Amino acid sequence: MKKQLEDVRNEYHKGNLSRRDFVKYLGVAGVAAGLAGGPFGLVSKALASDRIRFDGWGGTTSQAFRRYAFEPFTEATGIRVIDGEFGDMDSFRTRVIASFPPGGEFNLAHLSGLFDYDMYVGLGFNTALDESRIRNLDLVMTAMIEPYRRITPDALSAIPYNLGQTGIAYNTKYIPKEKAEELGAGLLWDESVQGRLGSWTEWRTNIWYAALYTGQNPNDVQDMDALWDALRRQVPMVRKYWGSGAELMSLLANEEIHATVAWSGRVAHLQDQGYPIGFLSPYGCYSWEECIFVIKGTNLDVAHQLLDFMLEPEAAIAVAEGQMYPPSLDPTKVEMTDIIKNLPAFDPTGKLEGYLFADPKYWNARQVEWSERWDRIRVS
Amino acid sequence: MKKQNWQPWALLSPSLSAILLLLVIPVLFIIVYSFWLRAPTGAVIPAFQLGNYARFFEDLFYPSILFRTIRVSLICVFLCLIMGYIPAYFFHRSTSRFRQALILLVLLPFWISFIIRTMSWINILGTTGFLNHLLLKIGIISQPLSLLYNEAAVLMGLIQFLLPFMILNIFVSLEGIDKNLLEAARSMGCNEWQAFREVTLPLSLPGVSAGCLLVFVLTAGTYLPPMILGGPGNEMIANLIFNRVIGTLDWPFGSAISVILLLLLGTIVWTYNRYLGISQIFKAFKGN
Numbered sequence: 271m272k273k274q275l276e277d278v279r280n281e282y283h284k285g286n287l288s289r290r291d292f293v294k295y296l297g298v299a300g301v302a303a304g305l306a307g308g309p310f311g312l313v314s315k316a317l318a319s320d321r322i323r324f325d326g327w328g329g330t331t332s333q334a335f336r337r338y339a340f341e342p343f344t345e346a347t348g349i350r351v352i353d354g355e356f357g358d359m360d361s362f363r364t365r366v367i368a369s370f371p372p373g374g375e376f377n378l379a380h381l382s383g384l385f386d387y388d389m390y391v392g393l394g395f396n397t398a399l400d401e402s403r404i405r406n407l408d409l410v411m412t413a414m415i416e417p418y419r420r421i422t423p424d425a426l427s428a429i430p431y432n433l434g435q436t437g438i439a440y441n442t443k444y445i446p447k448e449k450a451e452e453l454g455a456g457l458l459w460d461e462s463v464q465g466r467l468g469s470w471t472e473w474r475t476n477i478w479y480a481a482l483y484t485g486q487n488p489n490d491v492q493d494m495d496a497l498w499d500a501l502r503r504q505v506p507m508v509r510k511y512w513g514s515g516a517e518l519m520s521l522l523a524n525e526e527i528h529a530t531v532a533w534s535g536r537v538a539h540l541q542d543q544g545y546p547i548g549f550l551s552p553y554g555c556y557s558w559e560e561c562i563f564v565i566k567g568t569n570l571d572v573a574h575q576l577l578d579f580m581l582e583p584e585a586a587i588a589v590a591e592g593q594m595y596p597p598s599l600d601p602t603k604v605e606m607t608d609i610i611k612n613l614p615a616f617d618p619t620g621k622l623e624g625y626l627f628a629d630p631k632y633w634n635a636r637q638v639e640w641s642e643r644w645d646r647i648r649v650s
Numbered sequence: 651m652k653k654q655n656w657q658p659w660a661l662l663s664p665s666l667s668a669i670l671l672l673l674v675i676p677v678l679f680i681i682v683y684s685f686w687l688r689a690p691t692g693a694v695i696p697a698f699q700l701g702n703y704a705r706f707f708e709d710l711f712y713p714s715i716l717f718r719t720i721r722v723s724l725i726c727v728f729l730c731l732i733m734g735y736i737p738a739y740f741f742h743r744s745t746s747r748f749r750q751a752l753i754l755l756v757l758l759p760f761w762i763s764f765i766i767r768t769m770s771w772i773n774i775l776g777t778t779g780f781l782n783h784l785l786l787k788i789g790i791i792s793q794p795l796s797l798l799y800n801e802a803a804v805l806m807g808l809i810q811f812l813l814p815f816m817i818l819n820i821f822v823s824l825e826g827i828d829k830n831l832l833e834a835a836r837s838m839g840c841n842e843w844q845a846f847r848e849v850t851l852p853l854s855l856p857g858v859s860a861g862c863l864l865v866f867v868l869t870a871g872t873y874l875p876p877m878i879l880g881g882p883g884n885e886m887i888a889n890l891i892f893n894r895v896i897g898t899l900d901w902p903f904g905s906a907i908s909v910i911l912l913l914l915l916g917t918i919v920w921t922y923n924r925y926l927g928i929s930q931i932f933k934a935f936k937g938n
Contacts, residue, residue, distance in 0.1 A: 360899070361896045363692070363899065367899070389692065392690075392692075393693060472897075473897075505883075509799050510799045510882075511881075520772070524777060525777050525778060526776060526777050526798065526799075634690075635690065637692075637898060638688065638898055638900060641897060642900075645890070645893055645897075649883065649885045650711065650883070
C-alpha cells in the first residue's frame with residue numbers, strides 16, 4: 271500500500287492527477303486501512319499462522335491449560351496461544367455469533383457437552399479436521415469420540431478432551447455423608463437445607479435433577495408437570511443461584527450455602543484446599559464430556575499442531591491434574607497417575623458404561639421452551 | 651456566510667459520528683431485531699411480525715417483572731433522596747476549608763470498578779463477612795444473620811452506586827440559590843427552619859427532580875446488583891433481557907423487551923423534559 275501511495279503522490283506532483291482525485295484516493299486508502307485494522311484486522315489475526323486463540327472457562331481451568339499446554343506448546347513451536355476466558359457457554363456463544371463475520375474472531379473453544387457441539391454445528395461454525403494429523407487421537411477413549419461422530423459423520427470439528435460431572439456438593443459440617451448418600455438427588459429438596467441451598471442458574475442442570483428427584487429419565491421426561499412442580503417447590507429453599515464456577519466456590523467456601531449442584535472439578539479444588547465439602551454422584555448423575563472445538567475459518571495447520579500437542583499424554587494428564595477433570599485419554603492405553611485415578615468421574619475401564627450424558631438432540635430441541643419456563647419459575 | 655453554515659457541523663461531526671455509530675445505529679438494530687424470529691438453532695430469521703411484543707404481554711410474568719423494576723427503582727429514588735439531601739445541604743452550608751475535599755469524597759467510589767464495589771458487599775454482609783463476624787464477636791448474635799441475597803442487599807448495592815448522582819444534582823441546585831433570598835427571609839422574621847422550608851427547599855426542587863430522574867433511569871436499566879447481591883425473586887427487567895439474549899440466544903425477544911424498557915424510560919424522560927426541563931441534569935456535571 272505504501273508503494274501505491276507513493277506512486278499516486280508522484281502522479282499528483284507530475285500533474286497527471288487532479289487534487290480532487292488525489293484527495294479521493296487518500297480517503298479510500300484511509301477507509302481501507304481503517305477496516306483492515308478494525309474488525310477485518312481481528313479476522314486476519316484469527317487466520318494468522320504465528321498465533322491461535324483459545325477460549326476457556328477461566329480460573330483454575332485456564333491456569334492449568336496455560337501452564338501445562340500453551341506455554342510448552344509456544345516453547346516447542348514458537349506459535350503463541352492467545353488465551354481468552356468466558357464465564358459460561360451461553361455468553362460465549364453469543365460473543366461468537368456477534369463477532370464479525372460470525373465466528374471469525376475465534377479459533378478454539380473449550381465447549382461443554384455434546385449439546386454445545388451439536389449447537390455449534392447447527393449454527394454452521396464447524397470445520398473438518400484431518401484426523402491423520404492428530405495422531406494422539408488414537409489414545410482417546412472410543413466411547414468419547416463416537417457421540418461426536420454421530421453428530422458429524424463426515425469429519426470431526428473437535429477433539430474430546432475431558433470428562434466431568436455435575437453432582438451434589440455438600441458441607442460435611444452440616445450434612446453427614448451417610449445422610450447425603452441416603453437422600454441422593456433428594457438432598458436438594460430436603461428441609462434441612464432450607465434457606466442454605468444453592469443451584470446454578472442454568473436451566474438444563476435444574477431440570478436434570480428435578481427429573482432424577484421425580485424418578486424419571488432426564489433424557490426422556492414423561493411427566494413434565496411433576497418436574498415443574500418439584501422445581502417450584504425447590505425455589506423458596508434456594509438462597510442463591512450462582513452464575514460461575516468462581517461464585518460456586520465462594521458460596522461453598524464461605525458457608526453461604528450448605529448444598530448445591532456442583533461441578534466435580536471445582537469441588538475437587540475446594541477439597542484440595544481443605545474445605546469440608548463432600549461430593550455426591552447420585553444415581554443418574556449428570557455427566558458431560560468437554561471438547562476442544564475448532565471454529566470455522568481457523569488456520570487448520572496450526573490447530574492440528576496444537577490439538578495433537580494437547581493430547582500428548584504428558585500434557586493431557588498435567589492439564590487434567592491442574593483442572594481436576596479426568597482426561598479423555600483411554601486409561602487402558604495410557605497409564606494414569608494416582609491423582610487422576612482419584613478424581614470424580616474417572617472411569618478406569620475407559621468404556622463409560624453407566625455414565626449418563628445429556629442427549630444433544632433431545633435437550634437442544636427443547637431449549638427455548640424449557641429455559642423460558644425455568645426462568646419463569648426461578649424469577650417469580 | 652456560506653462557510654459559517656457548515657463550520658459548526660464540521661466541529662460537531664466527531665461527536666455526532668460517535669453518537670450515530672455507538673448509540674443511534676445500535677438502537678436501530680435492536681428495534682429491527684425485535685421484529686425478527688428465532689430459529690431453533692438460535693440463529694435469527696429476518697421477518698416483520700409483532701409476536702415478540704405480544705409474547706411480553708400474553709400473561710403477567712413479564713409485566714410483573716417490569717412492575718418490580720419500577721417499584722425497586724422508586725424505592726431506590728426515595729432512599730437516595732433522603733440519604734442524598736442531607737450531605738448535599740451540608741456541603742452547601744459548610745465553610746470548612748475541607749469542603750472541596752469532602753465533595754471529592756463523594757466522587758471517590760467512581761474510581762473503583764462498579765463490579766468490585768458491588769462484590770465488596772459480599773465480604774461485608776456475608777455469613778462469614780465483617781458484619782456478622784463483628785456481631786458474633788461482641789456477642790450480640792449467636793448465629794450469623796442472613797444479610798445477603800435479598801432485596802435489601804440489592805438496594806444497598808444500588809444506593810452505593812447511585813447516591814453520588816443524587817448528591818451532586820442537589821448540591822448544584824443549592825449552590826445556585828441566591829443567598830440574599832435567605833437573608834431577606836430571615837430579616838422578615840423567618841427562623842432557620844422556616845427559611846429552609848419556604849426558600850431553600852422549593853428552590854432546590856429542580857435539582858431534586860433531576861437527581862430523582864437520573865437515579866430512576868439508571869436503576870431501571872441496571873442488572874449487576876440484582877445478579878450479584880440478589881436472591882431468587884430479586885431479578886429485574888435487565889436481568890431478563892440478559893437471560894433471553896445470552897441464555898437462550900433469543901435476540902429478537904430480548905430486543906423486544908429492551909424496546910419496551912426504552913419506551914417506558916423514554917416516556918418518563920420526555921414527561922420530565924416537558925414539565926421541568928432536561929437541562930437541569932447537565933448543570934450537575936458542568937458545575938455552577
